[in-house]
Amino acid sequence: xxxxDQDQSGFNVSRRxxxxxxxxxxxxxxxxxxxxxxxxxxxxxxxxxxxEAGDVTVNLNINGATRKLxxxxxxxxxxxxxxxxxxxxxxxxxxxxxxGACTVLVDDKPIYxxxxxxxxxxxxxxxxxEGLGTPDNMSDVQESFxxxxxxxxGFCTPGFVVATTAFVRDNPGATLDEVREGLGGNLCRCGxxxxxxxxxxxxxxxxxxxx
Amino acid sequence: xxxxxxxxxxxRKHIGSRLNRLDGPAKATGAAKYAYxxxxxxxxxxxxxxxxxxxxxxxxVDLSDAEKMPGYLGxxxxxxxxxxxxxxxxxxxxxxxxxxxxxxxxxxxxxxxxVEYDVAEPLMDDRNPENKSxxxxxxxxxxxxxxxxxxxxxxxxxxxxxxxxxxxxxLESHGQVTEMKGEELHVVPSTQNVSxxxxxxxxxxxxxxxxxxxxxxxxxxxxxxxxxADKWGGIGAQLSKMTGRPVKLMLERDQExxxxxxxxxxxxxxxxxxxxxxxxxxxxxxxxxSGGQQRFRVPPIxxxxxxxxxxxxxxxxxxxxxxxxRAWRGPNHxxxxxxxxxxxxxxxxxxxxxxxxxxxxxLQFVDPDMxxxxxxxxxxxxxxxxxxDKVTKRGANGDGPLKRGLGMSIHTWGGKGHPSGCAVSxxxxxxxxxxxxxxDLGTGTRTIISLVIADTLGLDLEDVSLEIGQNAFPASGAxxxxxxxxxxxxxxxxxxxxxxxxxxxxxxxxxGVTADKLEAWDGKIQEIGNESNSMPWxxxxxxxxxxxxxxxxxxxxxxxxxxxxxxxxxCQMADVTVDTETGQVYINEYVSVQDIGLVLDEKTAESQxxxxxxxxITYALFEEGVYDNKTGAMLNPDMEFYRLAGxxxxxxxxxxxxxxxxxxxxxxxxxxxxAVLSPGAAISNAVANAIGVRxxxxxxxxxxxxxxxxxxxxx
Numbered sequence: 001x002x003x004x005d006q007d008q009s010g011f012n013v014s015r016r017x018x019x020x021x022x023x024x025x026x027x028x029x030x031x032x033x034x035x036x037x038x039x040x041x042x043x044x045x046x047x048x049x050x051x052e053a054g055d056v057t058v059n060l061n062i063n064g065a066t067r068k069l070x071x072x073x074x075x076x077x078x079x080x081x082x083x084x085x086x087x088x089x090x091x092x093x094x095x096x097x098x099x100g101a102c103t104v105l106v107d108d109k110p111i112y113x114x115x116x117x118x119x120x121x122x123x124x125x126x127x128x129x130e131g132l133g134t135p136d137n138m139s140d141v142q143e144s145f146x147x148x149x150x151x152x153x154g155f156c157t158p159g160f161v162v163a164t165t166a167f168v169r170d171n172p173g174a175t176l177d178e179v180r181e182g183l184g185g186n187l188c189r190c191g192x193x194x195x196x197x198x199x200x201x202x203x204x205x206x207x208x209x210x211x
Numbered sequence: 212x213x214x215x216x217x218x219x220x221x222x223r224k225h226i227g228s229r230l231n232r233l234d235g236p237a238k239a240t241g242a243a244k245y246a247y248x249x250x251x252x253x254x255x256x257x258x259x260x261x262x263x264x265x266x267x268x269x270x271x272v273d274l275s276d277a278e279k280m281p282g283y284l285g286x287x288x289x290x291x292x293x294x295x296x297x298x299x300x301x302x303x304x305x306x307x308x309x310x311x312x313x314x315x316x317x318x319x320x321x322x323x324x325x326v327e328y329d330v331a332e333p334l335m336d337d338r339n340p341e342n343k344s345x346x347x348x349x350x351x352x353x354x355x356x357x358x359x360x361x362x363x364x365x366x367x368x369x370x371x372x373x374x375x376x377x378x379x380x381x382l383e384s385h386g387q388v389t390e391m392k393g394e395e396l397h398v399v400p401s402t403q404n405v406s407x408x409x410x411x412x413x414x415x416x417x418x419x420x421x422x423x424x425x426x427x428x429x430x431x432x433x434x435x436x437x438x439x440a441d442k443w444g445g446i447g448a449q450l451s452k453m454t455g456r457p458v459k460l461m462l463e464r465d466q467e468x469x470x471x472x473x474x475x476x477x478x479x480x481x482x483x484x485x486x487x488x489x490x491x492x493x494x495x496x497x498x499x500x501s502g503g504q505q506r507f508r509v510p511p512i513x514x515x516x517x518x519x520x521x522x523x524x525x526x527x528x529x530x531x532x533x534x535x536x537r538a539w540r541g542p543n544h545x546x547x548x549x550x551x552x553x554x555x556x557x558x559x560x561x562x563x564x565x566x567x568x569x570x571x572x573x574l575q576f577v578d579p580d581m582x583x584x585x586x587x588x589x590x591x592x593x594x595x596x597x598x599x600d601k602v603t604k605r606g607a608n609g610d611g612p613l614k615r616g617l618g619m620s621i622h623t624w625g626g627k628g629h630p631s632g633c634a635v636s637x638x639x640x641x642x643x644x645x646x647x648x649x650x651d652l653g654t655g656t657r658t659i660i661s662l663v664i665a666d667t668l669g670l671d672l673e674d675v676s677l678e679i680g681q682n683a684f685p686a687s688g689a690x691x692x693x694x695x696x697x698x699x700x701x702x703x704x705x706x707x708x709x710x711x712x713x714x715x716x717x718x719x720x721x722x723g724v725t726a727d728k729l730e731a732w733d734g735k736i737q738e739i740g741n742e743s744n745s746m747p748w749x750x751x752x753x754x755x756x757x758x759x760x761x762x763x764x765x766x767x768x769x770x771x772x773x774x775x776x777x778x779x780x781x782c783q784m785a786d787v788t789v790d791t792e793t794g795q796v797y798i799n800e801y802v803s804v805q806d807i808g809l810v811l812d813e814k815t816a817e818s819q820x821x822x823x824x825x826x827x828i829t830y831a832l833f834e835e836g837v838y839d840n841k842t843g844a845m846l847n848p849d850m851e852f853y854r855l856a857g858x859x860x861x862x863x864x865x866x867x868x869x870x871x872x873x874x875x876x877x878x879x880x881x882x883x884x885x886a887v888l889s890p891g892a893a894i895s896n897a898v899a900n901a902i903g904v905r906x907x908x909x910x911x912x913x914x915x916x917x918x919x920x921x922x923x924x925x926x
Contacts (some may be wrong), residue, residue, distance in 0.1 A: 072315050083314060088248035089241020091431070092463050093382045094362030094850040101382060119880055130240065135236035146235035149818045153653030155382040155431030161239055180859035187434050187850065189382050191825030193858045195818065 014136060058118050062087065063131030071118045078102045080118035088128035089158040093187075099184030103159040104128050129158035132165060141165045144203050150195030154189040155186040164200045173208030175202055212727045215708050215772040215876065217809060218666060222732065224555070225662035225672060227480025227870075229814040233672070234429070234651065249388040251457040255284050258317045259305035259443060259466060259856030260324050265333035265630035269326060271304050276323040277309060282316030285309075285374035285453040286324075287446050299328070300504050302843050303469030308443070310450045310458055316633045333532035333843030337376070337476050340527055346486050353523035360493025364484030366559045372550050373478030373908040374891060375835040376501070379470050379539060380853060383431020385471045386461030387440070387476045389416075389447040396448055397424045400440065401461075403433040404689035405819045406648035406682050408440055415445020417452075425682040425737040427650055434826075435538030436472035465848035473539030473836060475502040477510055477546035478908075479555040484521075489564050489572040493521040496550060498527075503533035511546035515585075515623050515780075516555075518576040521731035532843045533836075538691060541884035542827065544622060545891050549909065552620040552892035556667055557905060560605040566896065566924020567593050567602075567620055578623075583779050584806055585621055588782040588869065592619070592804040594872035595865050596784045606903020612792045615799070615903025619784045620892035626807070628697020628766050629688030629775030634776050635664060635706035636761040637714055641749035643668060645651035645677045649687035649699050654883060655815030659696055660703045662812060667707035668747065685763060691704065693881025698766045698776030700811060700879045704774055705762025713762065717754040718746055775879045781805040783889035784822070785897040786862075791920055794913030796832055796898055797861035801890070806869040808880035813868070814880055823886020829856040831894040835910050 007110045026062055033159035053069050062085065069084045078095075081104070093101040097115040104113045134141035138146070141164050151157040160183065167174070167182045174182065180198045188196070237243040240877050262269070272288045287308045292298045293877070306326055313316040361367065387400035394766035396418040401407050402425075409423035416423070430437065462471055477500035494513040501507060507528025513519050559569035571589055574582045593599065603619055608614040620795070633647045645664055651657045661675045668674075678684065715726040718736045722729065722744055730739050737745035768774060786800040803824050810816050820830040833854035837846045847853045891909050898916070899905045906919040 035437070036438075053374055056762075072313075075315060079314065082248070083250075086250065087241070088244065088250070091245075091382070092247065093384075096464075096849065096851070098383070098850040129239075130241045133240050135240050135242050138236055138240060142236070142239040145239045146231050149235070149814050150230060151235060151238050152434045152818060152822060153382065154234070154243055154429060155245065157238045158241045177859075182856045184859050185857050187382075187857060189380060189434075189826075189855060191822030191829075192818065193861055194821040194864055197858060 001139045005120065024147065029203060047187070056118065056119070058122050060118065060121055060126060061129060062126045063163060069118065073117070073119060075118045076114055077104070077116045077118050077121045078113035081113060082120060087128045091155055091158060093155070098187070099156070101159040101188065102154050103162045107161060110163050125165050129161050132161065139165065144199040146181040148195040150191050150192050152190035158185060160186050160188070160196055164196070164203070167200060168203040168207050170205055174201070174204035212709050213711050213730065215705055215768050215770050215774070217774060224664060225666050225811050226867045227813060230658055230662060230672065230812045232655050233661060235471040237926065244381050245429045245431050246387055246427065247383050247398045247431070247461050249399050249459065251388065251390060253308050253456055255312060255454055255456040256314045256317050257308050257310040257447060257458050257460040258321060258463065260307045260309065260321050261303045261466060262299045262328065263302060263844065264299060264308050265302040265335070266326055266331040267299040267328040268300065270329050270794055271327040272296065272307055273325040274307070275625055277278065277320045280311070280316065280323055282312035283309070283320055283739070284311055284456065285450055301470070301532050303466060303534060308446045308460070309451065310454055315331045317354050319450040320913065327720070333583055334824035335531050335838050335843050337389065337529050337841040338373070338478060338502035339529050340499040340529070348506065349525060349527045351523070351525045354519030357493055357495060357521050357523050358421055361484045363486070363488045365490040366485050366561055366849065367483065368483040368554060368561055369483050370554050370557050370905060371907045372481060372553045374476060374546055374549055375909065376473050376476045376533065377474045377539070377830050377834040378836055379434045379436040379471060379537065380472070380855065381434065381436060382470055384462040384464065384467040385437060385441060385443070387444055387447055387835070388457055388459045389451040390457035391451045391455070392699070395424055395445050398444070399426050400444065401437060402427050402428045402653060403430070403437045403650060403691060405650045406679055406686035407689050409682055412444040412448060415440070416448030417441060418448065418618060426680060428680045430650060430652060433652055434540045435542065435691060438691060440571070464850065468848040468853055469845050470534040470893050472539070473503070473578065474539035475507060475536045476500045477550065479497065479550045481550060481742040482623065483554045483558050485558045485560065485562065489562060489569045490560070491516070491519050491573050491576065494519050495522070496524040498524055498526045498550065499529060501529045501531045501533065502536040503531055505536050508543055510543040510550060512547050512550050514547035514551035515621055516551065516573060516576040517578065529796055532836065535584045541624065541888045544624065544884070545830065548620050548622050548888050548892040549895065553905065556896040556899060557616060560899070563604060566768065567598055570619065570621065573831045581623070585782065588780060588804045588806065590623065591867055592782040592784045592802050593868060596800055596802045598784065605900050608901055612790060613785070614789045614791055614901040616789065616897045616899070617786050618783060618893050618896025618898070618900050620896065621780065621782045621869050621891035622885060622888035623778070623780050624693060624885040624888065625777035626693035626885065628701050628775035628879065629694035631687040631698035631702035631766040632685030633687070633699070633702035633706040633709045633764045634640055634761055635703065635764065637710045637752060638759045639755040639757065641751055641752040643675050645675060645703060646684040647679050647687050647699060647702065648682050648684040649679050649695065650690055651679065652690050654695065654819060655812055656695055656699055656909055658815060659811050660699050663700050663703045664707040667704055667731070668711055669733055671734065693883040693885065694819070696811065696881050697879045701766035701768055701774040702764045704764070705768040706762050709764060710760045711762045714751060717904050718751045722746060728815070731924045773878060776808065776877050777880060779806045779808070779880050779885050781889065782883045783893045785890070787894060787897040787901060789898055789901045791902060794916035796911050796916060797829055798860070800863045801861070803827065803886060804867045805882065806874050806906060807882045807885070808877040809875040810868055810870065811879060813890035816868060817866055820868070820886045821864055824864050824890060825856060825861050827887050827890020828894065830910065831891045832856065832860070832910050
């Protein structure tokens, strides 16, 4: 580990320092897309500086509030939400972008938070299932999930609710086949797909009627 | 006196209706907190270090480098009872557990543990019955006269059928959060067994059962794999003792799939003797399979058709180096259904007899008490799927590459309620509080208990305040074998009836009649047959003065009224299309018809039916633990390659619950298992009908379908 941009303890690396230090191409690409000062991420390939571990501070806009969190550079958005805030609605299930249980909205787009770094999410608008509604004040999607019994153990439910929220918004009037295709990125083990399909289809029809 | 028996249909306000599950809003908004979500102050994280070898002896575990890692708090090295390093008998078993401040730090520290193994060659091949090991066992059983049975037959049908090992793949992995508070161990586990959990962690944690406090409000799926604390429960408790910290230890996804339970495989060569009219004269099976390191239990064959006059089976267990088997939703019945119903389908095809007619003809060989039920269900199922209009002879499905086919299966299950306790209090302010040490796996248990108490007391659902999920409450059984709904509905009916009767004693003098002339209905206590002589609920409760009524109910009920029985039947039919060029199987329609006695909440009951069908479609088409026979490694311990069905994989599913007095008089019976028993057989039969040849093993993956087509069939 180089100490070029790091203090002696190995902790408290500034975000700017981390960005300079990143040498992994894939990560840097992600950072360039996701951050305003992406120019900082230009890497000198001849003498890469690798920051493997250590704490960094990240400011995340979650459900309308800015949260200052201490994470590691490798900490995923999912881990940051689940381990560094009280927002545990997004679930860790496959941890590799297969099951969708970790789905959150980033700048209103549904993403698998297990495959986005917390650092990449800085300067974005993050919405978790908790930001969509509360038990006493549910969103239309949440109400429809309850009404259609689109949930059993409930572990996949937050991911499905978030994915459905984006799907219905983007696909008013969707057909049943479009629902099945559009929500195919989330998995359930209990077998709640019939209720989910009905909920999403009903909502899509209502969305069209209201448009 | 109000009676313990289920109320008559005109006194069922909630029972049998369509209610939204009470915890739906908490689950849909992320407010529901699971074990995996717990964040007590000062939480530390722990993870298991897995052995990559399937057969090995641990020689040495060196923690010295791990101990120097940032955030390191402690470790437990696995030792056997003699204090020696353990023998490893399946890949993924764990040798040490590390505890650190953060999850990231644990991951790093685990990489620094140095383990030396003495590696041996594993035994993995469960498809070859010649693979015997020292612990393999054979069981045989027979009835009637096999020789005579086959002599009587006009046709001899021989087939090979089998199911691969599958896993539970619970979305919330196994694990718990442990914390020591003085002498007390507080555990939030992901469990199917709130009341019994403490007894399974006491020894490993070194804490007396009476000092173990269990709290599980939500759990993310168990399906039979979460009845006990497991060794990692005790390890978590030991780490909490060692560090003085709350410790979260949840399995990683690959660990969940590799070591947290699987369904044993089963294979069989089956011989069936049949007469020309379709009557079965003999059933013979040479079965084998593997429960990993544990005993192989022969599936109950011949399944459902237990009165076939001449039958015999041999069942041979093969000990393999796989993780431990656990009950998997309807243990051994999906296997039994496949090993029986596929042979029946092949016999019907040989005789060129309609499959539905063949099954109905042989209902003479099912439990006589069930024969009429099955006939009714088969007819209903056939009507719903449009069997008569759609069905063709096996393999006669046109010249194109897409072949459509229909198939069926029937099944049985017990589902009688487990022992259960419930405390119900009626308070002077009119509020009602109930407590029970049960768990809601997502089956609707909270909703069921609340609606039973509400109907018993003539109240609305929101008038009942229910607490479950803690072992401090009256003990209730583990949620397994579809026994929960019968148990919790009986104990809550019993407790609330007793409480009501105590209240009626107070109200009777005020209304000028004896208590046996009173009933609770529509928010009032009223005279039976004279509704104008009544008192509002709250006013009635105010007669209690300062004292609440609290009554403990149970299953079996105090007065021995039977509110739950066991023994159900069901029929399922599949309509599939097979692409004979790619081997892909598509579900067009799936129909599930089921008897479950008295339906309490139709909506959540239907969800169990849908869930069973979907989980069944998943194991019929996709699920398989793939192991490397040379190394014993599981090759697909993830969710890309251990495939679960998605939203677009299940076709149209239709369900029907048998209703009416004939069924409802049986009392409450569970539905979790019956719904999942037939899909493997029904879908396999539909595929055989479509392509003209049997695909012998589940899952019906494209390679297996193409292999079967290569040996015959109609491409």
